[in-house]
Amino acid sequence: MNEEIIIAGFGGQGVLSMGKILAYSGVMQDMEVSWMPSYGPEMRGGTANVTVILSDSRISSPILKKYDTAIILNQQSMDKFEKSIKPGGLLLYDGNGITRHPERTDINICRVDAAEEASKMNSSKTFNMIVLGAYLKLRPIVTMDNVMEGLKKSLPERHHHLLPLNRDAIVRGTEIVKSVHEVSAS
Amino acid sequence: MKGNEAIAEAAIRCGVDGYFGYPITPQSEIMETLMLLRPWETTGMVVLQAESEIASINMVYGGAGCGKKVMTTSSSPGVSLMQEGLTYLAGAELPCVVVNVVRGGPGLGTIQPAQSDYFQSTKGGGHGDYNLIVLAPSSVQEMADFVELAFDLAFKYRNPAMILTDGMIGQMMEKVEMKPFKPRWTNEEIEQLSPWSTTGKSAARERNIITSVELDPLAFETFNKKLQAKYRKMEQEEVRFETFECDDAEYLLVAYGSSARICQKSVQLLRAKGIKAGLLRPITLFPFPTKQIAELAGQVKGILSVELSAGQMVEDVRLAVNGKVKVEHYGRMGGMVHSPEEVVEALEKKIIGG
Amino acid sequence: MSIEIKDIIKPENLVYQKSSLLTDRVMHYCPGCSHGVVNRLIAEVIEELGIQNETIGVTPVGCSVLLYNYIDVDWHEAAHGRAPAVGTGIKRLRPDRYVFTYQGDGDLAAIGTAETIHACNRGENIVMIFINNGIYGMTGGQMAPTTLQGMNTSTSPFGRDLARDGNPLKMTEIVAQLPGTCYVTRQAVHTAAAVRKTKKALFKAFENQKLNKGTSFVEVVSTCSSGWKLTPVQSNKWMEENMFPYYPLGDLKDK
Ligand SMILES: Cc1ncc(C[n+]2csc(CCOP(=O)(O)OP(=O)(O)O)c2C)c(N)n1
Ligand code: SF4
Numbered sequence: 143m144n145e146e147i148i149i150a151g152f153g154g155q156g157v158l159s160m161g162k163i164l165a166y167s168g169v170m171q172d173m174e175v176s177w178m179p180s181y182g183p184e185m186r187g188g189t190a191n192v193t194v195i196l197s198d199s200r201i202s203s204p205i206l207k208k209y210d211t212a213i214i215l216n217q218q219s220m221d222k223f224e225k226s227i228k229p230g231g232l233l234l235y236d237g238n239g240i241t242r243h244p245e246r247t248d249i250n251i252c253r254v255d256a257a258e259e260a261s262k263m264n265s266s267k268t269f270n271m272i273v274l275g276a277y278l279k280l281r282p283i284v285t286m287d288n289v290m291e292g293l294k295k296s297l298p299e300r301h302h303h304l305l306p307l308n309r310d311a312i313v314r315g316t317e318i319v320k321s322v323h324e325v326s327a328s
Numbered sequence: 329m330k331g332n333e334a335i336a337e338a339a340i341r342c343g344v345d346g347y348f349g350y351p352i353t354p355q356s357e358i359m360e361t362l363m364l365l366r367p368w369e370t371t372g373m374v375v376l377q378a379e380s381e382i383a384s385i386n387m388v389y390g391g392a393g394c395g396k397k398v399m400t401t402s403s404s405p406g407v408s409l410m411q412e413g414l415t416y417l418a419g420a421e422l423p424c425v426v427v428n429v430v431r432g433g434p435g436l437g438t439i440q441p442a443q444s445d446y447f448q449s450t451k452g453g454g455h456g457d458y459n460l461i462v463l464a465p466s467s468v469q470e471m472a473d474f475v476e477l478a479f480d481l482a483f484k485y486r487n488p489a490m491i492l493t494d495g496m497i498g499q500m501m502e503k504v505e506m507k508p509f510k511p512r513w514t515n516e517e518i519e520q521l522s523p524w525s526t527t528g529k530s531a532a533r534e535r536n537i538i539t540s541v542e543l544d545p546l547a548f549e550t551f552n553k554k555l556q557a558k559y560r561k562m563e564q565e566e567v568r569f570e571t572f573e574c575d576d577a578e579y580l581l582v583a584y585g586s587s588a589r590i591c592q593k594s595v596q597l598l599r600a601k602g603i604k605a606g607l608l609r610p611i612t613l614f615p616f617p618t619k620q621i622a623e624l625a626g627q628v629k630g631i632l633s634v635e636l637s638a639g640q641m642v643e644d645v646r647l648a649v650n651g652k653v654k655v656e657h658y659g660r661m662g663g664m665v666h667s668p669e670e671v672v673e674a675l676e677k678k679i680i681g682g
Numbered sequence: 683m684s685i686e687i688k689d690i691i692k693p694e695n696l697v698y699q700k701s702s703l704l705t706d707r708v709m710h711y712c713p714g715c716s717h718g719v720v721n722r723l724i725a726e727v728i729e730e731l732g733i734q735n736e737t738i739g740v741t742p743v744g745c746s747v748l749l750y751n752y753i754d755v756d757w758h759e760a761a762h763g764r765a766p767a768v769g770t771g772i773k774r775l776r777p778d779r780y781v782f783t784y785q786g787d788g789d790l791a792a793i794g795t796a797e798t799i800h801a802c803n804r805g806e807n808i809v810m811i812f813i814n815n816g817i818y819g820m821t822g823g824q825m826a827p828t829t830l831q832g833m834n835t836s837t838s839p840f841g842r843d844l845a846r847d848g849n850p851l852k853m854t855e856i857v858a859q860l861p862g863t864c865y866v867t868r869q870a871v872h873t874a875a876a877v878r879k880t881k882k883a884l885f886k887a888f889e890n891q892k893l894n895k896g897t898s899f900v901e902v903v904s905t906c907s908s909g910w911k912l913t914p915v916q917s918n919k920w921m922e923e924n925m926f927p928y929y930p931l932g933d934l935k936d937k
Contacts, residue, residue, distance in 0.1 A: 350793065351818055351821045351822075351837065352821060353821050353822070356821055356822060356824060356836070356837075359824075359837055360824070360836045360837055360839075363836075363838065363839055364839050366840075376846070377824070377825055377838075377847065379792040379793060379795060379827065380763065380794075381793075382793075405761070405762065436743060436747070436759070436761070436762075
């Protein structure tokens, strides 16, 4: 197993921490992982992205040009990364704020309206966990138990009372994700 | 754990006595992590924010003279400021560890990853005939492991050692296994281990003087010869490198640090295309794996040196190959990072096709 | 009778106009940052003195590193801490020009302490502007030499500890003692009145240069809402309550 993921959106959407939780979950499941953020001035309110790789074997380049999965959370990232998905790969996106929907036909496209759902749950902070849930539904590469372990590791102790809320958000994400386009398995 | 954090954690664990630094991106997390971990309360390690890199390296100079394990970390502009201090440390034959988390230059440049300080690091950097021991980690695990290795080598040879890395490895998170805690040396142990150090003159010994000045040119030439003999010994005994898919390779990539990680993927992509490529990754940049590259030059049809620079290490590769096969350079500059695919393309264009 | 917008926007109703020296570049400073206000004041003073074509500015390394994008004069970008030396070089070779430096507290009072003190001690006939926000803004909120006792920063996460880090450095008091300085003042830009006073101080500093009087040193006690992790309004309040008692406003020297 080797899954190469880019998560991209605005700074403040929890892009980096979502990647971190995924990476920690991989560690809990005894995988090799790497987490490589874009860093620097671009992070001030601008776009943020992180490359996460989960693998059974040693990971080579932590920076990539083509990905198995792109999780896209704003229009800028859609413009930048839609074309970087390997044929047959997965594009998961939040429709909120997207003005040009994905157009490729050689990849699987799924949509999760996480921003909307988060506001329904009255907690904008759960946004990234809803997205994570949606992703895990489509690519169940780590178990829920290990995700919760990963969450525990990446959340400071004083925030551990939020674990159940995050769990609910992940579960919600698995429920509301919907397929927009599927590549026929030929 | 992030690469930068791994350095901080490893420093505490391997019994470092003192850290002196000045904030600069992309390595400020090293001092920030140390300040959060408060090692002065546990191991007794001193952590101090200096007023500049000039001050940092001179604090290191003082601490190293006492036989203590001391280190500093910075990024390119700051390391440029340290060059005077480093040549004094080398001239006084003092051990210390300097980490350079390189960013794109020249000048204030950019904070994005680069490997454009290779010349400065491996060819001395300051004035005079000297070399630093230079280690190039390519994973977060190696960031942690090389702190101790750098100190071991620095003390073995009484010479400053540098860990040369960049923001890509510094900001990246991977799995790391930390070594168990080692106690710091006691003052008595230091007197045993480093009898040259300024620990306070006891009646039992002559006074120790840490210096790099010598007014008699003949005597100073003799000293220089001794230094050079030390560097030749390092070249004999301390070369470290790693090969990847080299056994049947027809084409060779040479790359270190972050670029080596990218090239590993390039090798996989090339092999998938049916091109027998391999990778040699120098781990020590000084001493350089000259012999190993020369040997591989007898086996392959061409070599591509891949660095995040305009082409610095390629000069050492060419010296090693000595005209046997074609050697070209490929690399992005100024903080841009090449993708595995770009390296594949460069090899096809510059070496296979050219 | 209703008033429409076009009735209001008329030359005779003009109360304030952006200095023609300020470029149209969007400033990159965070909301609530003092840098932008001081940048504007410098532009206004140079414009009102009519010395745009005779002025050379020296920028530091810090959040104001891109200051040269905002004011339409010639600029020289110095290495971290070296602006006073660069300014010295310019002024010595072009004594007919107005030269000013602009530096943060890390730049002026940590890595560049030696350059600062020696330029002031030589009485270089330049204007030195010192933005004291008690923190390293650009690199992400580390401790500065001017960080107050007990203040949390990323390299003093448990507060500045005097035993370890020393006392917050009062550079302005130090340079006031040097015979080379002719005018040393400490100002702020948190209220309209304070902004007017700072502008007056800058006027005086540039005029001193014309009169060849020596170094004029203008400190502006400033906010860094990002580094302090406060809102702009909270920052001003925090500054008044904590910075001003330690760094009192007013002239320290005026000869
Ligand atoms: C030689 C060198 N060391 C370190 C740095 C990193 N650095 C950039 S700005 C800065 C300090 C900024 O603080 P300050 O001068 O107070 O200005 P502010 O950003 O708060 O306006 C530092 C340490 C550098 N650019 N060059
Ligand atoms: S970090 Fe601080 S000093 Fe820098 S622009 Fe933001 S508020 Fe201003």
